[in-house]
Amino acid sequence: MANRIVLTADRTLMSTYNGSMFIGFAACFPRVLPKPVYNRLFCPTRPRDDGLAMAAPAGLRKIESALVESGIPQEDIVVAHPQKLEKVVNTDTRVIGITTNDPLGLGPASSTFSSLLGKESYTAYFFRTLLESDTVRNSGAKVIVGGPGAWQLADDSARKRLGINTVVEGEGELLAPQLFRDALEGRSLPSTVSGGVVPTDQIPCIRGPTINGTVEISRGCGRGCEFCNPNMRQIRHIPLDRILREVSANLAHSSKITLHAEDVIRYKAKGMTPDRERVGELFSEVLKLTPNVGMSHFAISSAMAEPKLVEDISHLTGADDGRKHVYGQTGIETGSPDLVSRHMKGKAKPFASEKWPEVVREGFKLLSDNSWIPCGTLVMGMPGEGAEDVSKTIDLIRDLREYKSFIVPLFFVPLGNLKDDEFFRPKAMLPEHWVLLGECIEHDFKWITELMDELFSQNRVSAVKSTGYRFAAWYMKRKLKPYVDVMMEGKNPLEEELEYDDGSSGHVTGKATA
Numbered sequence: 001m002a003n004r005i006v007l008t009a010d011r012t013l014m015s016t017y018n019g020s021m022f023i024g025f026a027a028c029f030p031r032v033l034p035k036p037v038y039n040r041l042f043c044p045t046r047p048r049d050d051g052l053a054m055a056a057p058a059g060l061r062k063i064e065s066a067l068v069e070s071g072i073p074q075e076d077i078v079v080a081h082p083q084k085l086e087k088v089v090n091t092d093t094r095v096i097g098i099t100t101n102d103p104l105g106l107g108p109a110s111s112t113f114s115s116l117l118g119k120e121s122y123t124a125y126f127f128r129t130l131l132e133s134d135t136v137r138n139s140g141a142k143v144i145v146g147g148p149g150a151w152q153l154a155d156d157s158a159r160k161r162l163g164i165n166t167v168v169e170g171e172g173e174l175l176a177p178q179l180f181r182d183a184l185e186g187r188s189l190p191s192t193v194s195g196g197v198v199p200t201d202q203i204p205c206i207r208g209p210t211i212n213g214t215v216e217i218s219r220g221c222g223r224g225c226e227f228c229n230p231n232m233r234q235i236r237h238i239p240l241d242r243i244l245r246e247v248s249a250n251l252a253h254s255s256k257i258t259l260h261a262e263d264v265i266r267y268k269a270k271g272m273t274p275d276r277e278r279v280g281e282l283f284s285e286v287l288k289l290t291p292n293v294g295m296s297h298f299a300i301s302s303a304m305a306e307p308k309l310v311e312d313i314s315h316l317t318g319a320d321d322g323r324k325h326v327y328g329q330t331g332i333e334t335g336s337p338d339l340v341s342r343h344m345k346g347k348a349k350p351f352a353s354e355k356w357p358e359v360v361r362e363g364f365k366l367l368s369d370n371s372w373i374p375c376g377t378l379v380m381g382m383p384g385e386g387a388e389d390v391s392k393t394i395d396l397i398r399d400l401r402e403y404k405s406f407i408v409p410l411f412f413v414p415l416g417n418l419k420d421d422e423f424f425r426p427k428a429m430l431p432e433h434w435v436l437l438g439e440c441i442e443h444d445f446k447w448i449t450e451l452m453d454e455l456f457s458q459n460r461v462s463a464v465k466s467t468g469y470r471f472a473a474w475y476m477k478r479k480l481k482p483y484v485d486v487m488m489e490g491k492n493p494l495e496e497e498l499e500y501d502d503g504s505s506g507h508v509t510g511k512a513t514a
Contacts, residue, residue, distance in 0.1 A: 381424025
């Protein structure tokens with residue numbers, strides 16, 4: 001192989017996280033865990049001896065296919081593992097393409113966790129170490145970076161510091177071939193370039209396996225939340241025959257398939273109400289190829305708009321007997337109808353914005369009754385959010401406590417139409433925000449052990465690793481308890497004297513630090 005083009009990603013994107021998207025949030029943790037513990041329990045990855053990636057992020061596979069379909073020979077392109085990059089980058093390498101989700105740790109999850117603890121996120125650390133590696137720095141190759149987190153690299157100083165030649169924002173399948181050809185032929189490259197919406201018939205099929213068997217079934221959302229990427233506003237659905245081709249491409253590597261969309265259960269829908277027949281056909285056809293089918297995301301409002309579809313999917317996947325579960329990430333965002341109406345007009349559709357808290361409560365009950373386990377996200381600090389808005393979200397989260405689920409509170413990040421607003425930081429937190437954060441932590445610790453046991457059983461995680469996870473959960477719960485106690489009083493635990501049990505001599509008073 002000439003290896004003229006090397007495609008890769010940082011370590012956090014090359015991990016399966018033991019097959020669990022819940023564990024995937026660990027990529028956004030601040031760097032507080034010992035590296036061997038984090039790498040083995042939270043970010044396992046296994047490169048091939050020759051440096052090639054066994055599986056790669058779905059977006060990177062799309063770019064690989066776009067390059068080949070444009071006429072660049074497949075033998076000129078390699079998809080490499082970041083830990084073995086020196087095995088594939090050589091004197092023939094002219095361009096290194098990197099995909100990233102969170103290069104500077106400014107994404108919602110990373111900025112939340114890191115700003116609370118004052119530590120660099122793993123996403124930022126592994127991206128930085130990849131770009132600063134001798135293999136990349138001394139290669140002489142042009143460096144092109146894209147992916148969902150590319151917006152973080154719009155600043156010239158960040159690009160220059162990291163040695164990046166070009167940043168591609170937005171969808172890249174139409175732009176990438178010419179950029180890579182220019183790099184191959186020594187022509188000048190733009191510092192930044194934006195890709196628009198790629199038509200469905202020009203979204204290429206992948207040619208190699210993806211992380212956790214991820215197969216894109218739809219692109220975009222169409223609900224119009226103001227803090228989302230503009231490209232997300234136009235939804236496109238991939239034809240079923242092409243989805244099945246990508247499923248087959250993955251099954252040579254793994255039996256697990258993860259159907260990916262912003263709202264999997266709205267596949268092929270004409271409006272905001274799911275098409276029960278088309279989604280049922282999708283699951284039925286994929287399940288003919290493998291029994292292990294999951295999803296990445298779904299909308300609570302879609303589930304409530306077509307409850308029978310939730311029952312159908314549980315039946316098709318074997319979750320209706322309670323021995324298996326359907327997992328997926330979903331956006332709760334807020335319990336305030338006013339904020340939904342102001343910033344997320346399409347969030348509740350086909351229901352009215354003022355019905356949003358009721359939709360979430362009834363939705364979680366519906367999901368629980370059908371053995372679905374949601375990972376719900378919240379956005380704290382949206383523009384215009386006041387104490388009353390946060391109190392309504394607290395009430396909602398308390399009502400969800402009885403339902404097995406995971407809830408992740410996230411700080412507001414200025415994107416989309418709200419890109420000129422300020423990042424939300426701990427110093428701006430109201431007393432109600434601290435209570436909400438404490439409620440979320442208590443919710444998660446109520447369910448974490450049971451969730452881990454079920455996930456690891458379903459994903460066949462070894463007994464040794466399962467024990468490690470259980471110990472980590474116990475340790476974190478014990479360490480966080482004094483912080484949560486202060487939060488529940490509406491106080492900032494980073495500024496308070498804490499009492500905690502040191503496990504040996506009763507209670508010790510210590511000063512919490514950032």
